[in-house]
Amino acid sequence: MERNRIIRSSDAKTSVVNVDWCDSLLCAYHTTRASVISSANLLTHQQSPKFWTVPPVDHLRLDVDAAYNINSNIYAIGGIVRNHEGQPVLAFGKHIIKPPSVTAAELFAIEEGIQMTQNHHLRIHQLTSDSLLAVQAVTCPKEDLGYNGTIVTNIRRLLESRSQLQLDHVMRTANTVAHSLASFAVSSSSPFVWKFGEFPSWLVKLVITDLVSS
Incomplete structure (x- = not known):
């Protein structure tokens, strides 16, 4: 009509x-x-995990997410790397340019997470996102990519270069720390990267809560 x-x-x-x-x-x-x-x-498909779980021994897990503030019209992404004991190894967050869709923002978070861990020479084995659309766009070769074609292609190339890395979908309840980092990045005046020994107390508390809940 x-x-x-x-x-x-x-x-x-x-x-x-x-x-x-x-x-x-x-x-x-x-x-x-x-x-x-x-x-x-x-x-x-099998139900996605509802709670955060530790990766296998000597493996690292990266969780990423995107956030948006409707009042300021600011988009941001965030992520955290944790080891098999649940201890944080690396955390990051930054603003991104306004994406064409919410899924595109989630894809930017996945791409930035892989590149960030490469820059810090971290061998990641599991990468998770709570955006089912973003995960499917990357993992389903026959998927109609639409507006997200370029970034999906870039992510697939990054994953191919790191054959040990697996991309999985989790529920929002299993991705609360990454979501909090993305939300914090929305209000942050500059990008941030925190390594072991530099994490703020609020982030440590969130990580502990994840471990207790799992």
Whole structure:
């Protein structure tokens, strides 16, 4: 109905308006299609973990997330690396440019997490995100990538170069520390990277709560 109204309306539309409308319609199509695919996959796939769990001995786990403040219109990402005892090894957060979609923001978090651990020479074995759409976009080769094609391709290349790294989906309740870091990054005036011995007390408390709950 909206399409017919715009095409048949007697009001003249500039090319810019028409392009913006088409762009919004295409974005809405990809978002709706991805949601339908995800709903179908949820019926056939094993339930994602609801609580944070420690990785195997001598393995490192990286959890990432994205956050958004509707008032300031600021997007940010955050992540944390923990060892098999649940102890934090590295934490980071930063602002990102406004993404074309929420899923794109989650994909930026995944990409930045891999690159951050590479820069700090950390051998990560498990990477988790609470965005099912983002995980499926990366792990399903036949998925229609839509607006996220470029970043998904970059992430797949990064994963191929690190064959030991597995990308998994978890529930939000299993990703609370990464979400808190992304939320903190939204209000932070500058990006941050914390290593062992530098973690703020609020982050340590969140990590302990994760361990107690698991």
